[in-house]
Amino acid sequence: MTALITASSLGVRLGGRRVLHDVDFRIAPGEIVTVVGPNGSGKSTLLRSLIGAVRSETGTVTRKDGLRLSYVPQRLQIDPSLPMTVGRFLDLPTPATGAARQAALAEAGAGELPARQLADLSGGQMQRVLLARALLNRPELLLLDEPTQGLDQPGSAAFYQRIEALRDRTGCAILMVSHELHVVMSASDRVICLNGHICCEGHPETVAQAAEYRALFGSGTGGALALYRHEHDHGHAHDHDHGHDHNHDHGSAPRHDHAEAG
Amino acid sequence: MLDDFLTRAVLGAVGVALAAAPLGGFVAWRRMAYFGDATSHAAILGVALALALSVPIFAGTLVVALAMAFLVAHLTDRGMGADLLLGVASHGALAAGLVAVSFVEGARIDLSALLFGDILALGKGDLLVIWGGGLVVAALIFWRWRRLLTATLSADLAFAGGIDPEREKRILMLALALVVAAALKIVGALLIGALLVIPAAAARPFARTPEMMVAGAAVAGVVAALLGLWAAWVFDTPAGPSIVCAAVVLFALSTLTRLRG
Numbered sequence: 001m002t003a004l005i006t007a008s009s010l011g012v013r014l015g016g017r018r019v020l021h022d023v024d025f026r027i028a029p030g031e032i033v034t035v036v037g038p039n040g041s042g043k044s045t046l047l048r049s050l051i052g053a054v055r056s057e058t059g060t061v062t063r064k065d066g067l068r069l070s071y072v073p074q075r076l077q078i079d080p081s082l083p084m085t086v087g088r089f090l091d092l093p094t095p096a097t098g099a100a101r102q103a104a105l106a107e108a109g110a111g112e113l114p115a116r117q118l119a120d121l122s123g124g125q126m127q128r129v130l131l132a133r134a135l136l137n138r139p140e141l142l143l144l145d146e147p148t149q150g151l152d153q154p155g156s157a158a159f160y161q162r163i164e165a166l167r168d169r170t171g172c173a174i175l176m177v178s179h180e181l182h183v184v185m186s187a188s189d190r191v192i193c194l195n196g197h198i199c200c201e202g203h204p205e206t207v208a209q210a211a212e213y214r215a216l217f218g219s220g221t222g223g224a225l226a227l228y229r230h231e232h233d234h235g236h237a238h239d240h241d242h243g244h245d246h247n248h249d250h251g252s253a254p255r256h257d258h259a260e261a262g
Numbered sequence: 263m264l265d266d267f268l269t270r271a272v273l274g275a276v277g278v279a280l281a282a283a284p285l286g287g288f289v290a291w292r293r294m295a296y297f298g299d300a301t302s303h304a305a306i307l308g309v310a311l312a313l314a315l316s317v318p319i320f321a322g323t324l325v326v327a328l329a330m331a332f333l334v335a336h337l338t339d340r341g342m343g344a345d346l347l348l349g350v351a352s353h354g355a356l357a358a359g360l361v362a363v364s365f366v367e368g369a370r371i372d373l374s375a376l377l378f379g380d381i382l383a384l385g386k387g388d389l390l391v392i393w394g395g396g397l398v399v400a401a402l403i404f405w406r407w408r409r410l411l412t413a414t415l416s417a418d419l420a421f422a423g424g425i426d427p428e429r430e431k432r433i434l435m436l437a438l439a440l441v442v443a444a445a446l447k448i449v450g451a452l453l454i455g456a457l458l459v460i461p462a463a464a465a466r467p468f469a470r471t472p473e474m475m476v477a478g479a480a481v482a483g484v485v486a487a488l489l490g491l492w493a494a495w496v497f498d499t500p501a502g503p504s505i506v507c508a509a510v511v512l513f514a515l516s517t518l519t520r521l522r523g
């Protein structure tokens with residue numbers, strides 16, 4: 001299986017501190033991978049190295065030729081001196097047609113925003129606009145850094161459904177960072193537990209049982225796992241009535257590794 | 263027509279206002295106001311060096327301003343606090359320039375012209391430098407517009423879109439050095455930064471997009487140039503500072519109108 005992007009023995013040093021080391025990572029077309037880890041564990045740094053924004057100290061990052069990727073940063077601060085409408089923002093750096101912009105905004109649940117000033121948006125609205133912009137160049141790989149922060153509860157639930165629908169429709173692979181462990185467990189094909197290095201990775205259920213994961217997330221783990229199981233049972237027992245098909249064959253079947261000891 | 267010194271002054275001031283407009287936007291959005299000051303103060307050193315080495319003044323100021331811009335950018339990237347560093351660079355460049363000027367034999371330099379401009383002494387060669395430099399700046403910024411804007415919004419978004427934000431920064435620094443070298447004769451080293459920032463600030467309240475802000479800054483800059491020259495003629499005041507004062511008045515009017523409305 002050809003990976004879209006591969007990092008091998010990646011190490012990153014920022015401001016003299018070793019932030020990441022010995023990270024081996026690959027993502028296949030159509031895969032949904034979630035990175036979890038405590039604050040400061042290097043999740044954002046991993047995503048930023050994948051887009052080429054931070055230089056690696058060791059190891060390499062290689063992309064499939066001509067890979068179309070989109071990135072949603074953890075936050076985007078707009079200087080108040082910069083006037084910028086949402087519509088104009090979606091035009092950067094590649095111009096898009098008005099119809100395409102409107103479709104992307106609608107898909108991200110921000111259809112009413114195109115004329116608003118970027119600096120005036122609330123946190124959740126900004127998050128939706130960033131997602132709309134990311135969808136515009138029809139990515140093969142979507143990198144999302146805590147995409148549901150600031151989204152209201154229904155917004156967050158709808159977000160994960162949208163992501164899964166997007167993957168099913170376009171075959172786009174998704175790598176996201178999240179702190180919402182319970183949702184992550186049900187929405188991902190693979191979970192990576194990061195703390196400077198990859199502590200454990202694999203199928204959500206496997207990871208949730210790994211000692212490394214429990215050591216990091218402690219008491220939250222039981223709840224997360226229960227929820228995960230619940231949603232799975234739910235999906236199978238009630239004929240997928242909430243739109244999640246967990247037996248779905250994604251053509252290029254995602255890797256379901258077993259957790260390895262870090 | 264160009265034989266009339268007043269015509270030359272008007273053409274020069276308008277040319278500089280137009281050249282400064284697109285750059286002024288980026289100076290504001292990227293919080294480079296003090297960076298602009300440090301770069302323009304370095305122009306004084308450039309003049310001294312140019313005279314000492316007998317090379318054209320324009321070349322001297324361009325090279326030294328560019329060197330200053332790259333040096334400061336480099337040190338800022340090395341993690342030194344930008345504000346502190348710019349304080350050192352800006353004042354250091356001014357002082358070093360003034361000292362260097364005093365070394366140039368014969369004291370052929372009119373210090374007040376260097377600091378505040380000498381627009382009525384504008385020659386045809388100066389006009390060529392101003393409009394030529396301005397065209398290059400406009401072309402540079404027009405060519406890279408989307409990439410510059412993306413890199414200004416966020417370096418990470420730029421990287422993800424296949425844009426190298428460092429390269430875009432270097433392009434802005436080149437444009438800045440060109441504007442500094444072109445504007446030195448008009449407003450002088452001390453007020454070039456004002457010409458960049460104030461028209462852009464005057465345009466901000468009415469702009470909804472970056473393009474509108476640059477267009478507004480160009481209009482405000484040209485109006486300020488004409489008003490300032492008129493005032494200098496009527497009240498016999500120095501032209502460069504008068505132009506800047508006119509720009510401040512426009513800024514005040516624009517801000518007040520917006521606050522009322």
Ligand SMILES: Nc1ncnc2c1ncn2[C@@H]1O[C@H](COP(=O)(O)OP(=O)(O)OP(=O)(O)O)[C@@H](O)[C@H]1O
Nearest residue numbers: 014015019037038039040041042043044045046074
């Ligand atoms: N530019 C920088 N210079 C120095 N250190 C940095 C820089 N950026 C990040 N770091 C450090 O690198 C470590 C990892 O940061 P990173 O932003 O990747 O964490 P994270 O896992 O995304 O955290 P969070 O959950 O809070 O978003 C942190 O200890 C942080 O202090």
Ligand SMILES: [Mg+2]
Nearest residue numbers: 043044045074
């Ligand atoms: Mg982060």
